Amino acid sequence: MKKRLLAIAVIAGLGIMADASAADDLQQKAAAMFSAIPQYPPVIDGNEMTDAKIELGKMLFFEPRLSASHLISCNTCHNVGMGGHDYLPVSIGHGWQKGPRNSPTVFNAVFNAAQFWDGRAVDLAEQAKGPVQAGVEMNSTPERVEDTLNSMPDYVERFRQAFPGQGSPVSFDNMATAIEAFEATLITPDSNFDKYLRGNTDALNAEEQEGLALFMNKGCVACHAGTNLGGQDYYPFGLVTRPGDDILPPGDKGRFAVTATATDEYVFRAAPLRNIELTAPYFHSGAVWSLEEAVAVMGTAQLGSKLEESDVASITTFLKTLTGNIPVVQYPELPPSTDSTPRPQDMIP
Amino acid sequence: MKKRLLAIAVIAGLGIMADASAADDLQQKAAAMFSAIPQYPPVIDGNEMTDAKIELGKMLFFEPRLSASHLISCNTCHNVGMGGHDYLPVSIGHGWQKGPRNSPTVFNAVFNAAQFWDGRAVDLAEQAKGPVQAGVEMNSTPERVEDTLNSMPDYVERFRQAFPGQGSPVSFDNMATAIEAFEATLITPDSNFDKYLRGNTDALNAEEQEGLALFMNKGCVACHAGTNLGGQDYYPFGLVTRPGDDILPPGDKGRFAVTATATDEYVFRAAPLRNIELTAPYFHSGAVWSLEEAVAVMGTAQLGSKLEESDVASITTFLKTLTGNIPVVQYPELPPSTDSTPRPQDMIP
Numbered sequence: 083m084k085k086r087l088l089a090i091a092v093i094a095g096l097g098i099m100a101d102a103s104a105a106d107d108l109q110q111k112a113a114a115m116f117s118a119i120p121q122y123p124p125v126i127d128g129n130e131m132t133d134a135k136i137e138l139g140k141m142l143f144f145e146p147r148l149s150a151s152h153l154i155s156c157n158t159c160h161n162v163g164m165g166g167h168d169y170l171p172v173s174i175g176h177g178w179q180k181g182p183r184n185s186p187t188v189f190n191a192v193f194n195a196a197q198f199w200d201g202r203a204v205d206l207a208e209q210a211k212g213p214v215q216a217g218v219e220m221n222s223t224p225e226r227v228e229d230t231l232n233s234m235p236d237y238v239e240r241f242r243q244a245f246p247g248q249g250s251p252v253s254f255d256n257m258a259t260a261i262e263a264f265e266a267t268l269i270t271p272d273s274n275f276d277k278y279l280r281g282n283t284d285a286l287n288a289e290e291q292e293g294l295a296l297f298m299n300k301g302c303v304a305c306h307a308g309t310n311l312g313g314q315d316y317y318p319f320g321l322v323t324r325p326g327d328d329i330l331p332p333g334d335k336g337r338f339a340v341t342a343t344a345t346d347e348y349v350f351r352a353a354p355l356r357n358i359e360l361t362a363p364y365f366h367s368g369a370v371w372s373l374e375e376a377v378a379v380m381g382t383a384q385l386g387s388k389l390e391e392s393d394v395a396s397i398t399t400f401l402k403t404l405t406g407n408i409p410v411v412q413y414p415e416l417p418p419s420t421d422s423t424p425r426p427q428d429m430i431p
Numbered sequence: 432m433k434k435r436l437l438a439i440a441v442i443a444g445l446g447i448m449a450d451a452s453a454a455d456d457l458q459q460k461a462a463a464m465f466s467a468i469p470q471y472p473p474v475i476d477g478n479e480m481t482d483a484k485i486e487l488g489k490m491l492f493f494e495p496r497l498s499a500s501h502l503i504s505c506n507t508c509h510n511v512g513m514g515g516h517d518y519l520p521v522s523i524g525h526g527w528q529k530g531p532r533n534s535p536t537v538f539n540a541v542f543n544a545a546q547f548w549d550g551r552a553v554d555l556a557e558q559a560k561g562p563v564q565a566g567v568e569m570n571s572t573p574e575r576v577e578d579t580l581n582s583m584p585d586y587v588e589r590f591r592q593a594f595p596g597q598g599s600p601v602s603f604d605n606m607a608t609a610i611e612a613f614e615a616t617l618i619t620p621d622s623n624f625d626k627y628l629r630g631n632t633d634a635l636n637a638e639e640q641e642g643l644a645l646f647m648n649k650g651c652v653a654c655h656a657g658t659n660l661g662g663q664d665y666y667p668f669g670l671v672t673r674p675g676d677d678i679l680p681p682g683d684k685g686r687f688a689v690t691a692t693a694t695d696e697y698v699f700r701a702a703p704l705r706n707i708e709l710t711a712p713y714f715h716s717g718a719v720w721s722l723e724e725a726v727a728v729m730g731t732a733q734l735g736s737k738l739e740e741s742d743v744a745s746i747t748t749f750l751k752t753l754t755g756n757i758p759v760v761q762y763p764e765l766p767p768s769t770d771s772t773p774r775p776q777d778m779i780p
Contacts, residue, residue: 169768178527413760418709419518
């Protein structure tokens with residue numbers, strides 16, 4: 083009896099070892115494909131991260147007077163309290179106009195290879211200049227921005243401190259550089275997936291590990307890898323099967339507008355999947371509200387195989403482990419408008 | 432020689448004593464007319480200030496999904512980073528419509544006798560229900576708000592904790608009660624004027640004290656007294672001389688709309704003057720950007736005497752001592768929209 087029990091224990095032990103080995107294998111494969119979000123903001127070449135610059139960048143990020151109407155700030159569409167975006171299919175901008183594409187989250191955006199759905203900005207500083215000037219977004223101009231900032235002595239002093247040694251520190255370019263410095267702090271470390279990548283096998287339960295295995299084995303990982311599980315390269319949307327016009331509107335040819343290359347028609351940057359449960363609705367069109375539905379659409383459009391309902395559920399369960407610690411942001415105190423601050427221009431275009 | 436010096440010293444000493452006595456007198460008179468902002472939020476009858484309720488109220492204050500469009504939150508027009516308002520003549524609301532009056536600051540609003548420029552809301556809870564439903568502001572309905580909050584489990588749990596023992600804690604009324612609790616924390620103590628009122632004579636310099644003396648002697652204090660130097664009672668705008676139509680638009684008859692009493696035509700709540708240097712543009716019309724100009728307009732319209740330029744400057748100098756410590760607000764983390772969250776309605780009306 084004692085011997086039999088021992089034998090069973092040995093077999094059971096082998097079983098556990100085999101499971102453990104498979105689990106180790108999955109963890110090793112994952113560690114080779116993905117990277118954890120670091121605990122601290124990354125170094126940005128050419129943009130030293132000083133406290134003065136980050137604080138100025140935060141003020142500018144929350145500054146509605148960078149828009150012509152004085153209504154819209156970066157935070158309006160990239161809301162730090164709402165997953166770094168706005169829970170809208172497409173954002174509302176100057177004159178209640180609609181933007182052409184879904185607002186991407188600012189969280190972890192610093193880890194993307196390029197910015198915007200079509201990658202037309204090489205970094206966050208270049209990105210920041212876009213919406214400020216876009217007629218459908220903030221509808222301002224570099225000159226107006228500089229006049230606005232120069233009209234408030236507190237901003238002038240803060241630019242001087244953030245960009246020491248510069249003759250004319252208050253500039254549109256420096257605005258963008260400071261915003262980039264602040265945005266680089268908006269990272270979300272310590273998701274359960276990151277803990278798992280760092281070696282804590284128990285950080286994902288069996289169901290979540292199964293979802294991860296499916297995510298890798300079904301091919302999702304081909305486009306959604308790296309630190310942000312996406313955001314690194316460009317792929318045709320509808321690689322295998324073209325989705326409906328609601329999800330992939332025919333009028334938006336994606337990266338084609340940037341490269342004017344026929345093969346870039348309907349090509350978009352693979353969406354970064356960090357905190358994906360906080361960033362509905364999905365796709366550049368913002369047409370899909372349910373994460374399960376978005377996973378199913380991807381299966382058909384990109385992988386060419388209708389995913390089983392149970393696979394969709396399992397992958398979705400895994401994706402929810404990508405939610406990290408949301409950055410703590412203290413609301414900045416912005417200086418008062420002065421007599422020389424350009425007046426709000428709210429004309430409907 | 433020694434004797435003469437002594438005599439001069441005695442005379443000079445008497446002069447100092449006379450000045451000190453006048454200063455004491457001013458300080459005593461001021462202490463009788465005004466009250467300092469307290470260090471801690473006041474008690475609100477019927478609205479117990481628990482941490483759970485204040486935190487929920489903060490989330491709701493920053494919650495754009497209380498608006499039909501999901502674009503506009505309380506903080507849009509009562510921005511805690513911008514003096515508690517929006518630096519606009521009148522706010523921009525749903526469909527890019529303009530509001531009828533200048534957005535008052537939320538800072539210290541709890542000390543006003545009633546809310547809105549016409550006092551039509553008795554307290555901050557009643558006030559909070561107005562903009563949420565106003566077609567030109569957030570354009571929502573109580574039912575839609577309740578559906579929205581019920582669609583997010585985190586809100587349901589937080590309402591339960593904030594309103595313990597209630598059968599259906601998620602309600603439009605409780606939304607307003609929680610917002611009131613948060614707004615009551617948005618007070619700005621420790622202005623130099625408050626330090627002066629509390630006994631520190633040196634907290635106002637000679638010029639500022641001169642401005643205070645003018646503020647009291649010229650009659651400003653008749654309407655602008657109490658904790659908020661205003662916000663306590665209603666007065667005709669243009670008591671002596673009617674300002675131009677730009678400042679007092681003929682279409683807005685103020686409190687007349689509330690009371691339907693002929694004597695209330697063009698009657699408004701006296702503006703609270705706390706942090707006035709942070710709340711341009713001025714008046715219910717938001718027509719005047721310069722604080723000096725606003726003081727001059729008041730002299731002519733309400734006091735019937737054209738104030739000397741030096742008096743305007745002096746009173747303005749005093750008014751700038753009313754700027755207190757801005758509340759520190761950590762941006763709340765709002766729960767994600769779910770499949771059952773009512774979708775944004777952004778139709779232009």
